[in-house]
């Protein structure tokens with residue numbers, strides 16, 4: 082029986098091709114096509130799965146999509162036969178649509194890289210578990226997508242949560258969230274990571290200044306996996322009063338001056354957020370950054386842009402840094418700063434870009450208001466709310 086939202090052979094071929102005929106589940110990546118029994122035959126173990134179901138009562142439901150939309154390549158997911166069955170078990174509960182969209186985007190990004198002769202490291206930041214943290218209701222979990230929003234009002238703990246996560250790679254970020262030594266408190270986090278086998282990396286910092294690490298529950302001297310977490314920390318975009326633009330930007334990004342200079346070319350090549358032609362000029366007081374931003378006069382100086390425009394430049398540099406890191410290590414980009422100053426149009430273009438196959442890194446963006454009006458392109462969302470016993474972390478269902 083053919084259903085209205087079944088895939089046409091052309092859609093199946095496109096989906097398989099975009100996946101490089103490999104299973105799109107990050108822990109699998111199995112090749113799904115190979116030699117058949119006879120010399121003129123191939124053998125396939127691939128299957129083209131629906132992200133939203135072909136039938137209204139199927140796993141994951143229809144997501145409000147029409148029959149045509151559900152029969153299109155954008156709703157198709159390439160998997161091996163084993164995962165093709167697994168993702169539909171229990172009404173698809175273990176594989177919600179946003180997760181499949183995220184896996185698909187990440188997989189296509191890897192295939193795009195491999196076509197260019199680059200072997201991107203395989204890895205997926207799956208879940209963060211906050212076991213203990215001052216001012217948070219614990220334990221709490223958040224699942225990460227290719228793009229994850231952390232949504233909450235001012236003071237709800239977004240910056241703390243971002244720095245906890247970044248602290249898995251850089252423990253110096255954890256100390257400021259621990260009260261002084263007189264108070265017995267600790268911060269304990271677990272990251273579930275797929276490389277492609279599942280690894281649970283733990284970090285435990287205490288207010289007496291000690292820090293310990295674990296892998297799958299066993300203590301280790303340090304975090305041994307080459308994971309990169311690039312953080313654009315919270316900053317006040319309006320607080321710009323520096324003589325030297327490069328010194329100011331390097332301080333915000335937490336990187337050396339020379340790294341800022343080296344990133345300009347990559348940022349110009351990527352053009353993220355309509356940022357182009359960034360360049361440095363020296364004047365009597367210091368180094369000045371100039372550039373062309375879409376929607377503004379070309380060649381303005383950093384100090385002449387608005388807070389939102391300056392944020393676009395910093396975000397472009399952070400994206401360029403994550404793109405570079407992701408060529409060598411699995412990378413998570415955390416954009417805590419600057420996002421709040423963007424209008425919906427700019428924010429939409431960043432989400433589309435970060436979710437696209439152009440990048441093999443995952444991203445976290447903090448939002449200070451509900452943006453559920455934004456088009457859904459495979460992001461997941463975590464909400465933060467103030468509770469009586471501390472900040473409450475909840476995963477938001479999107480469909």
Ligand SMILES: [Zn+2]
Pocket residue numbers: 104105106109110111160161162163164165
């Ligand atoms: Zn598979």
